[in-house]
Amino acid sequence: MTILYSFRRCPYAMRARLALQVAGVAYEHREVTLKAKPEHMLTLSPKGTVPVLQDNHGIVFEESLDIMHWALSQADPQDWLPRGEAESTLTADLIASNDGPFKAALDRYKYAVRYPEASAADYRAEAVPHLRWLESLLCQSSYLVAQRMTLADAALFPFVRQFAHVDRDWFATQPWPHVQHWLQTHLDSPRFQRIMQKYKPWEPNDVIALE
Numbered sequence: 001m002t003i004l005y006s007f008r009r010c011p012y013a014m015r016a017r018l019a020l021q022v023a024g025v026a027y028e029h030r031e032v033t034l035k036a037k038p039e040h041m042l043t044l045s046p047k048g049t050v051p052v053l054q055d056n057h058g059i060v061f062e063e064s065l066d067i068m069h070w071a072l073s074q075a076d077p078q079d080w081l082p083r084g085e086a087e088s089t090l091t092a093d094l095i096a097s098n099d100g101p102f103k104a105a106l107d108r109y110k111y112a113v114r115y116p117e118a119s120a121a122d123y124r125a126e127a128v129p130h131l132r133w134l135e136s137l138l139c140q141s142s143y144l145v146a147q148r149m150t151l152a153d154a155a156l157f158p159f160v161r162q163f164a165h166v167d168r169d170w171f172a173t174q175p176w177p178h179v180q181h182w183l184q185t186h187l188d189s190p191r192f193q194r195i196m197q198k199y200k201p202w203e204p205n206d207v208i209a210l211e
Contacts, residue, residue, distance in 0.1 A: 002027040011158035012064040019068035033198035097114035102130040
């Protein structure tokens, strides 16, 4: 049985769960308490971050994007994987921007008290170019790289969600109507509601919770 160690609110874990769901991969869900991580999870992945997936052959995936690609290699019924070089390049560029400078700015914006070198507004401003880029793309298409939802949308929107939730009133007033609509569409989707159901923290003697 495939096992996923996850944490409900982690955006990396969210995007992994989205790909597993759309691929129809059955797995045992193990919700993690970050202050008391299971020994088995740390044995599989000593770095101690979620998500961590062990497939039914015992192969371990420690990064969310690796889990997404693995899930979609099992099945891709909604055509999430990029088609052709242009989609592949844009997908890679979007994820690099999201996981690099945007995530760094997001962390400092959300936890500005830990980074007194600048203000929360300064850190927020560092994230804005990424969101303007998304707005420019969504002006041309319903989704980021195509007229269909793809891996790029699933990989990015949990982080935009986290950014928006730091100051919802401010986010709602920004000139990014397409980003705001795109985000709300994902948040309202049955797919997202399904992967955001709550679990109690997993214990080794628990009955298996299958997804």
